[in-house]
Amino acid sequence: MKKILLPLTLIAAPITAIHAQQQIEVEQIWNGTFRTNQLNALNTLHTKNQYSVLDYNRNTNSFTIDAFDFTTLEKVQTLFSSADFPEIKMISDYSINKTDDKILIATNYNPIYRHSFTSVYYLFDIASKSLIKISENAIQEPLLNKNGSKIAYAFENNLYVFDVATKKTTQITKDGKKNSIINGITDWVYEEEFAFVRAFDWNTDGTKLAFIKFDESEVPVFSMDIYGEELYPQQQVFKYPKAGENNAKVSLHLYDVVKASTQNVTLDTEKDYYIPRIKFTNNSNVLSVQTLNRHQNQLNLLFVDANSGKTTTILSEKDNAYVDVTDNLTFLQDNSFIWTSEKDGYNHIYHYNSDGSLNNKVTSGNWEVTDYYGYNPDNKTIYYQSVENGSTKRDVYSIQLNGKDKKQLSSLSGTNSATFSPDFKYFINNHSSSTQAPSYTLVETSSGKKVKEILNNSSLEEKLKKFDLPKKEFTTFKNEIGNDLNGYIIKPKDFNPKKKYPVLMYQYSGPGSQQVADKWFDSNDYWHFMLSKKGYVIVCVDGRGTGFKGAKFKKVTQKELGKYEVEDQIYVAKQLAKESFVDANRIGIWGWSFGGFMSSNCLFQGNEVFKTAIAVAPVTSWRFYDSVYTERFMTTPQENASGYDNNSPITHADKLKGNFLLIHGTADDNVHVQNSMLLINKLVSLNKNFDWLIYPDKNHGIYGGKTREQLYTKMTDYILEKL
Template sequence: MFYRNLVIVFVILIAPGSLLAQNRDVTVQDVWRGTFYARSTSGLRSMNDGLHFTVLNGADGSIDKYSYESGEKVATLLSSKEIEKKTGQSIQFDSYQFNATEDKVLLGTESESIYRHSSKSYYFIYDLKQGSLSKVDAEGKQQLADLSPTENKVAYVYQNKMHVQDLDGESESISFGEGKENALIAGAVDWVYEEEFSFHKGFHWSPDGQYIAYYQFDESEVPTFSMDVYGQALYPSQDVFKYPKAGEVNSKVSIHIYDLKSQKDHKVELPMAVEYYPRIKWTSEADELVITTLNRHQDHLILWEVEVEKKGLEVEKLYEEKAPAYLEIHDNLRFLDDNSFIWTSEKDGYNHIYHYGEDGKLIRQITKGEWEVTEFYGYESGSGYLYYQSAEESPIRRSVFRVKLDGTGKEKLSTKKGWNDATFSSGFQFYINRYSSASTPTLETLHRSNGKEVRVINDNEGTQKRMEMFRLSPKEFIQIPNEEGTQLNAWMIKPQDFDASKSYPVLMFVYGGPGSQTVEDSYDAFNGFWYQALAAKGYIVVSVDNRGTGARGRDFRTQTYQQLGKLETEDQIAAAKWLAKQKYVDGERIGIWGWSYGGYMSSLGITKGADVFKMAIAVAPVTNWRFYDNIYTERYMRTPQENPDGYDDNSPINHVDKLEGAYFLVHGSADDNVHVQNTMRMISALVKADKQFDLFIYPDKNHGIYGGNTRNHLYTKMTEFIEENL
């Protein structure tokens, strides 16, 4: 759902230098040919020694080993040519995974996407020592193949069931769990878990390789959603999948532990009924699993410790947390060598790091203050340091810190003002710092764990030089008060030849959803430069983070609880009214646009704020939260049965009679996330109310609406609509 998760796939066609005349204006075509794209390292995997990393070189079909310190290539560990030479088999792999001892490699071939995170492939295992190749034994493509941490076995999901194959051939493959299309899933997860709990692998090996903990889903009673896929054939096909909308029944989920030695399947029986199982994780003990559970309102979380014993499973409550509104799920649970654990929580009003004993009792709160820990990187036992990212300096910026387990020795590691993020090597010997600001493309530097810079990895000098060829306006960070006097973070881009004595039209960009941010001091190679193109045409572009957005503490974020859209819209309207009072703004020409949650917000803006906004563009909008999935929606709204007014009072569908300005609806017909149903229902309401509007549907495009020339076409169309109506 979140804007930051939209995936953009494109081919970078940097314009020749002769086309980049000095001081030329940015165009839509410049943006979507990748002129301002900032390179960054991706896909590197730290090796066990923490001194080297590997990268998949797709062009050469090889896995190459590099030194962190020097950046030099040390060796080619495996290549398609080597496989063919030693085994006589020709395979082109597109993914890889080492086993725990790094002497075998799991290779994925012919991979194809399923949903946002999930995919399926044909899998092979290559033995680096013996030079032999094994194939995962299944007739079709498999999901989630994973090598045992201790034995020569591979586990995977095929036809919705769990399978384990002995690669030595000493024992037959085994299968367990129940599988049936659109009914039963073992080892993977259903659509809504994948989308809203952000994971798709539904099984985990125990550290000693004896057990596999796995999810079992029964989605047979979940309502089915279908989408037409038009394709190129004479007749369209249909994509049919289970999708629980707000208030509808969920999959029945259970957690199982399979013992590979005894080949017995143990179902975990908890002492109370729960709705969701958003995480499972083995502790530092080989026979202890921790299960995270949530109630349906998602305001009561419990960590259950499950111990595998000869007599079965012993279950105890390890940790419990309740919230006044709701809890967000994270991946910050870390078990230390003594089985004590690290946990992050916003129970004091801001997200911070806590240390608990193996009995679940609090040892200490490690970080404190009226600021948020925004990312927890991990703990290094040798030095005793924890590493994290925070918004301590400003909600619109990020810095990297470290602190001792006992809360002492806090150090800021990043040095530049803007947006810093770190990726650590195994053992925390090195980290790559990725820095950018609103005016600086990504700068990647390698550091030792104490923050000392070792070398520059990537400075995007080419992008910097291309930027110098264009007329660009600075992104100014400001604060705008809402009606209650709360200062809202915002940014503004003015025309390059701005004259304060003139008045300009304004386009506001909004997302506005819970915990999100659009006001960030970070580089934006795409929308950020589209706004430069609009500025060159004489528009002021503004974005405001309304109440409910992130990095300002729990209470600021949860104000919108059970009334999504109400306070957010009030804040956007208040910001537009404040802008209209500025002498350099034409208050009669203010527009608003957004995507996804932002499309919902722009639709509310042009209806509930009809006296303020002259035009709106809504891309892939939610138009009533009744149409969206239950895990996301009910977290913030509870169910429609419990809170019908919360759903309907701020549904744009119920405010179409107020529409006066120009309204442009855009949707992809194959959006499995925010269904095109939202736009179709909005159309029906607009027609009934006799309101004119513009519409464009992108056939077979999903929530991201990308691929080929699609983004260039969409942004050209939006630019033309803005010019015609603002």
């Protein structure tokens, strides 16, 4: 046979490209290899056209809080430097008061639950450069009043007021007791599900402090063993109201600083209710209070007279399913207010008069407002973020208070979010997409024109070229009744449509959630890219119940969590199985938390299509989960037993045929390991073959040290072996 010699240039190029390509390793996903540059602790000042950023200098091992001019992006001054104060070893957080002359600095950070923590706090006076330690104790949620003369904070379930001038502390509640009474700080379930910790607020002149008291005495106790390294394990014991069980009894109180007296406020509401928000209006004598009935399908906005304690219902919203609580309530100078609601089927902005009568609906359309940035009284303009260009994208807009002259201010396709200057003349746009790493640019608000780039991740984009990553292909899938479901597909870089590939589906699927979004990659994306390099097709689908497509799409799962969501994932899997490039015998699914609940159910109920599933920290029965979240979507087990039981993975455990890996942390205070233990017992009683992995002393995030690397290595090996 005649030997044919190819030109050297033709064979050298592809060989070089092959050698240049790098494979993603699990270790790299968690060691910072793909970490993005970002503006840390970015805060807008209130009285100056500036923003502040927390910086760390590795050479001097010091922290600085620096102020930058919004117009020039030049550093104006260093507001604080830990190099000048040796007692400050590290800054974990900071906040600047509304007059921009004092900074609360948090050190010695110690987490409690998802949002809560204790820290040792200092107050720094910018003008005098003096530093005051607020308390020798690690405290919670210190809050300056408007003129900076007093600081309210919580310590061991009681509230205190620190006088800045005299450095004297007054204890204003004395009945606080662990697992019994909490003053001014939310209990576990409020923190987790209403997403706030500080349950107190100053009025505008700093003379009154409103706070919520939680009486947990009748809430059932949950305990977890903490194994540690000692001879005997310890127990963590806390109050956790599960679905249908007793909640904490909440009450509202007003402390008068001048009189040093506390007034109890009687709320005209049902016996069993929630107070998810309190906020003083622009009138120092008027407190706004939001209350929810236990079913969470009626939200009331009340005004409380801070002198008499008299309450007036200003606004009431009802829904057949539930009403969402937001932080968008904004009071204008005349105490009229801006409010967001999905009462017309989509989340939009409304302007109400101070008496609760509707002034006008500001935004409208078959799309959702996804964030509210603020109101500029000078030109009567509202600034917000929405999905008007598609539910997988985010853009920044302005609109007049009267609903006219709407403008799109962001120009890049993908996900845009904004931080506005105090005068609203500029904003910092944080943009990313599935093809563009996060970047920060200064934008002129009036024109929407880019003024200057602040920060980019071009070095990361350059680094990723060596990995030759596949792309996310955004698409839609039809479910069985014809709904369009957002989805994406990640195919191997060398994809050959004539070959057959195994498919791994990923989802979360919880109410109002979204996994399919045109934004930059998270850790799971890099893991999926790694699997695609190993020959797997990755598919993610947001089924019914997920968010940003209107209330009807989101709330269809009411009283049936896990029914329609599971039906959608199984149906899409069956459609994928018909594709010429899919190996119909090798389709798997995985998820975490609600996603673990889903992947378990999908494998059990869809055993004819799914071969393998991984469930991390799953709910296995909504009977075991907390009252606020569960009852919002399911009402109570006493009212809806079939909804709870018919959609539980435990109920369908007898249908397991494929490969199942169950993973949980024993110190999960959110989705208790009890969920997995009961499912394990059920599978064992049915003599089912499955795999499980327990992480001692790890919480819902299952992290710390090499934990995530070990976890994802285990999942990788399982996929390679079982799918």
